[in-house]
Amino acid sequence: MRIDQLNVTLRARSEWEAMELGTALVRRHARAIWLPLVCVSLPLFALVNAAAWWADAFGWAWLLMWWLKPISDRIALYVMSRGVFGEEPRPLQTLRAQRHWGWRGFWGYLGWRRFSPFRSLLLPVNLLEGSDAAQRSVRRRAVLGGTFGHAVLLTSMCMVFELVVVSGCIAAIFLFVPLELLSDSWRAAWEMVRQDMPAWAKLGVNFLFWLAATLIGPFYAGAGFALYLNRRTEMEAWDVEIAFRGLRERLQQAAPLLVLALVLCWPMGALHAQASDEAPSCGTPDGFHEDADADADDEGIPEDVPADDPSNTPAVIFGGTPDTAGFRQAVQRAYEDPLVTPTREVSRWERTQSDAEKEKEKRGKDRNKDANPFAKGPRLPAQIAEWLLWGLVGALVLFLLVTSPWWIRWLRGTGTRRRRTEGAVVEEAVELPEVIPPDPAARARDLWQQGRPRQALALLYRASVESMSERAGVVLPPGATESQCLRASRRMPDEADRTLFARVVRVWQYAAYAGRLPEPDDFENLASTLQSQFRWRA
Incomplete structure (x- = not known):
């Protein structure tokens, strides 16, 4: 599956x-x-x-x-x-x-x-x-x-x-x-x-x-x-398998970036090739030669010291000591001491290479040197990558220092959010007036100035319902809802009256049920429009 x-x-x-x-x-x-x-x-x-x-x-x-x-x-x-x-x-x-x-x-x-x-x-x-x-x-x-x-x-x-x-x-x-x-x-x-x-x-x-x-x-x-x-x-465990597959896909997408970062960050040194010259000996069977390593020459001098070296004389070594026969014998016995110059002879067989094979191997080494730019001297890319990394570290440290006022308090254990102290909820009962005053717009403005906006909107709404009932010629039942009032308002002959009444109902519903009061200018505009269109007394 x-x-x-x-x-x-x-x-x-x-x-x-x-x-x-x-x-x-x-x-x-x-x-x-x-x-x-x-x-x-x-x-x-x-x-x-x-x-x-x-x-x-x-x-x-x-x-x-x-x-x-x-x-x-x-x-x-x-x-x-x-x-x-x-x-x-x-x-x-x-x-x-x-x-x-x-x-x-x-x-x-x-x-x-x-x-x-x-x-x-x-x-x-x-x-x-x-x-x-x-x-x-x-x-x-x-x-x-x-x-x-x-x-x-x-x-x-x-x-x-x-x-x-x-x-x-x-x-x-x-x-x-x-x-x-x-x-x-x-x-x-x-x-x-x-x-x-x-x-x-x-x-x-x-x-x-x-x-x-x-x-x-x-x-x-x-x-x-x-x-x-x-x-x-x-x-x-399908859920675990799906999680691992998602992880594999994300790693595959990020693999080129990881390889590039590894190449840039890994210091690569210059590759040095050492070549050794080998001289085949003649006369050995089947193309093999015998390489015999001896640690002493005929005079008992170690192999790594040339015999014709002028500095390798008793006068130079011992500072003018006469070169007598007894002295030379003593030096010879010292060199022959196995504790001073332990020597052993090792023989091994190696296959000789023809001239064509040597030339082919040499061309391969030259090609590898040309293909690897890091093997030719200075390690410039590695140094550039190192500088970039140090620059990134410096930018990160600078960012942490700049943003420390926001996160340092979390490390100190004082970053817990404090619950806001909510003030006491003041509820004001909104009651629609039973008897509408002769000047509802002026009375509503007074209530708004007294800091009772919900009461002011309730008065405007109640007065608008009464005016709508008169113009539509309907009798609303006691406790009629806003929806019933809107349906009854459709019987008003004037389209402007219907639109204005719908506006009053909407403002009243926002204030009564959602707590969204209009702006003072909007309230004044609404009161003035109702007063002029429904012909309320000023």
Whole structure:
């Protein structure tokens, strides 16, 4: 399964959250689920009930429709299993896929597993995993291990919902019966059910059961599919795997920058090549020569000191000591002492190189030197990278120093936010005046100047309602709401009056329910407009 392409968030959920996720998936793919579902189940319903009408066996028709409900579940499961990967199939594709998709592991749910209360949870194991019968049995037990209780509750709840839909539809029929005839209608319906229910009534009840199954079935399959996903997330740690895959993608995107930073920051020294000259000896068999290293020459002088070196004389070494035969013998014995000059002879065989091979090796060394600019002298790029890093460190230190007033108190432990001391809430009861003064605009201005703006707006609103009632010729009931007043204001013949009254209602609602008072200039403009248009006394 391509879990990295899932368009749902996989995380550790409870079983109830998983079932809610399943219902959300059904709502997301509602059209792709219900269109093919109705195209399959409606002809099947018509065929089964036509045969039942002919045989007068509507009870068997209901039982057969109930037995074939897993066919509807597989349609919903097919759509959701593709939809979670962002590949919602079209209704025609879903119908075509039902001919060959998943029948090998599905026949059991039309047979001996039809009474299983775990169908919604275990049906994805048979239809989506594609394993053989033996492995399917093991997988069903593993998936069912910690979720069987919720699967049973899901089946029970969906059965209850279907019964509620059927009983609600039957009860809705009696809503159209007049109240005085309701008791007689109930009595007649009960007698019809008890004695001999007509065929059309049985067909109607079967239709209601089909309607309930069509409405609730996809939610049942979707909740079971989400339980299945949640169970596999718990067993196989899909959420952890997705997190690691996301981390790998982010690291792959940042890999060029990391490599560039490593190249710039890593100090690379110059590469020095050392060449040694080897002289092959002649006369050795099969192209090999013998390299014999001796630590002393014929006179007992060490190998690393040339024999013809003028400084290697007793007069120079011992500062003018006479070069006598006895002295030379003493020096010879000193050199031969194994504690002074321990020597050993080592012989090894090396293959000789032809002139062509030597030339080829030399050209390769020259090419490597040309390809590696760091092997030729100064380490300029490394020095530039070092300067850049020191500059970055200096900029970071400067930034920390500049911003220290904002973060230093958090390090000292004094950065906790202090809860603001809220002042006491002063509530003022707003009462609409029962008797409107003859000059409501002037009285409202006085209330506004006294610091009682809500009372001022209430007075303007109450006076506007009274003027609206007079001009519209309506009588409002006591305690009429703003909506009722607005509907009544539509009867005013003048469009300007209707617009002005709607403005007053809006300003009053903002002040009364949202606490948003108008500006003083807006209030003065509103009072002046009301006074002039509704002809209030100044």
